[in-house]
Amino acid sequence: MDMTVRDRIQHEITDTPVVLFMKGSPVFPQCGFSAAVVQILSQLGVKFKGIDVLSDPQIRQGIKEFSNWPTIPQLYVKGEFVGGCDIVREMYETGELQQVLEEKGVPVRA
Amino acid sequence: MAMDAAMIERLIKESLPDAQISIEDLRGDGDHYAAHVISGAFRGKTRVQQHQMVYQALRGRMGNELHALALQTGAPEE
Numbered sequence: 078m079d080m081t082v083r084d085r086i087q088h089e090i091t092d093t094p095v096v097l098f099m100k101g102s103p104v105f106p107q108c109g110f111s112a113a114v115v116q117i118l119s120q121l122g123v124k125f126k127g128i129d130v131l132s133d134p135q136i137r138q139g140i141k142e143f144s145n146w147p148t149i150p151q152l153y154v155k156g157e158f159v160g161g162c163d164i165v166r167e168m169y170e171t172g173e174l175q176q177v178l179e180e181k182g183v184p185v186r187a
Numbered sequence: 188m189a190m191d192a193a194m195i196e197r198l199i200k201e202s203l204p205d206a207q208i209s210i211e212d213l214r215g216d217g218d219h220y221a222a223h224v225i226s227g228a229f230r231g232k233t234r235v236q237q238h239q240m241v242y243q244a245l246r247g248r249m250g251n252e253l254h255a256l257a258l259q260t261g262a263p264e265e
Contacts, residue, residue: 110255146235147242147250163258164234 082139090153094183095125098140099150103127110162111150117169122186123178155181190252191217195245202244203228213257221257230262237261 090096095118101107103115103125118125130137130149137149144151144158152159154177159165168174178185192210199208199222206226213219222241229237237260242249249256 141250145239147247158235160235160238164238167234167259 078139078142079135082135083143086136086139086143089126089128090156093126094155094181095123095178096153097125097127097150098130098136098153099127100129100131102129107131108149110148113162114150114152114165117165117174121169121175121178123183154178154183157181190248192220195220195222195253195256198246198248199224199241199244203240207263213255218253219255220253221259223259225261225263227263229260234260 097103097111097114097118099106099108099111099115101111103119106112106115115127128136130140140149140151141147146158146161148161150162150165152161152165159174159177160168165174168177175185192212195210196208199206203224203226205228206224208225209223211221213221224237224241228240232240238258241258241260245253245256
């Protein structure tokens with residue numbers, strides 16, 4: 078992977094506490110799996126930055142290599158990869174997601 | 188491009204021979220599956236690591252030929 082792409086991803090996940098690499102934007106997700114994660118984060122009142130991989134092919138490929146994860150969406154919290162749609166959904170249902178966010182100092186709506 | 192369930196199961200078994208696998212073709216289109224995989228190899232691993240092991244077993248097909256595979260993984264109960 079291009080070092081500049083790696084650096085850009087590293088910056089994004091370091092500069093913003095919660096980052097979602099997704100297809101489309103939080104307002105107009107272009108894929109059901111991305112939409113599902115947006116919905117969960119909104120439900121929890123979590124502020125996040127959505128990065129649209131469809132408008133940036135380098136990031137689209139780069140994030141897959143960066144995380145060693147083949148699919149989009151991908152959720153990062155405080156620079157750490159939390160998971161894709163299935164994991165986020167499972168963690169939300171068990172309450173683990175709320176716990177992880179709180180532990181990392183991200184405010185969650187009760 | 189589609190991929191059949193038997194192929195998914197075979198690839199996972201090659202990497203995780205003890206795995207108990209159940210696969211459901213969610214739409215009957217050979218393109219959207221849900222898989223439940225239980226393997227002793229998952230013990231002590233995070234969910235992300237468990238899923239990465241399954242993706243590894245699928246050797247690059249996930250996200251390409253295989254569009255959607257909803258995954259649920261876990262270790263067998265003691």
